[in-house]
Amino acid sequence: MFMQQMVNGFSLGSMYALIAIGYTMVYGVLRLINFAHGDIMMVGAFLGFFGMEVLELPFVAAVLLAVVGAALLGMASDRVAYRPLREAPKISLLITAIGVSFFLENAFNVFFGGVPRAFPVPAYLEEMVEFFGLMMPISAVLVPIITAFLLGIILWILFKTKYGMAIRALAFDVGTVNLMGIDANRVITLVFGMGSALAAVGGIFWAVNYPSVEPMMGVLVGLKAFAAAVVGGIGSVGGAVLGGLIIGFTEVVVVAFFPELGGYKDAFAFIFLILILLFKPTGILGIDFEKSRF
Template structure:
């Protein structure tokens, strides 16, 4: 592969991996606290994309305003999901929570299918997203550069919350022992709601940028995206925020570069995430940055 082509695909892969990372961090935070694989998380991303589209198309709200409202709406949906579906099952077997998460996923998909139909809806990204940016022979768009930059800022902000705030201390304490946290006078359910709120906000950002990049939204858009983000979280080491980001970037880069190297297998590009996951787990069963849950979190 020529150096110019490689660098071109590197930019594209970073942009794609950054969108995976926004969703993967939500997966890993919920798992770190509740040991729950929240399969409805990818659909929260879809909810955010539709919320932004609804605000822009029906009320002519600018993109940044629509993004902000989508984040708030997705946060409310995430918290409501926890309160209604997961909170009553805190002491139930893990399989009950897993089945409930799958049920919530199907519910959200069918609800939005009923509200907006299954026909893909066009998402009009801001014109500056398409502004051409050139670095010598490398051609990209401002949108492709904005996504990794915003993802970096968001992930740093999440890490600051986890390690520099009292809520972050409570989240990490809760991840160790929910019973002890309750005995110390901390409202565990409130802290769990905060975790769902953070994860849902990140998913909404990822969903809006995905729609702005690929110009459409559908009720099932979060299914494959959610599975890839879950694979990224496991690849990087589920329970590690940095690991989730690393796994997402690896999957995004490998997916884009593999298609560039072997265009004849482009139809199988969605399988690369899971092939890469299986390969890595053969040698690192806990993921690249897998952590010992008896000693650390996130």
């Protein structure tokens, strides 16, 4: 039973990690907590639902549609809502992020209604497979593998490409980057697009494992992913993944071994957040922002 719950926790934590990476990358570049990020995840889940249910696309094609659509939405939100406030106080950006979040939630509530819609999960993702003697759905095995693969791509972009070098330089000093001939706004837009694409993947697999979509689905998940980013170390991609896994494991283990605490499982993410802020404010893998990024 313990091993079964470990696998379930790894799967849940991987979904949190996908969303937390977007938080930590945007914060690393702009020092902005993008509270609309959880709603980008919701949009990705709805795009996957639309692709499968309305356009009758295969699952992989629907995922690609969701990833591209969410990335474009993330870049558009930066262009319309955040870029005009680059030189404004940080509190203005924070309030704008909350406004974008409310806008997305209410827009989807108006157009699609607040009633949860059943997500058309492909039959092959629900098939049970034996994994080291444990029986589990294919989706539970697939999510951590995809998370590790996407994490590898993000790290490769950050440390092996010119755009990654520009992102890390931008995180140090926007003014100097502009003086060196780099279009800082383009790089920031790329960061928003990358983070939003990862959130869409997380939203799709969240809808697969909890098969429904509704406009408010990203609120609590987004807050937990933010807590994961802070617990692991805000500004660190590896820390975001570690924080997501810790919170995912905790939720699953608490419900499995202490059923009487099941009603409080959502509180544990924020208990971790409070403890980390009290005893290690930079997070488990927290970094010195004067010396390094990501």
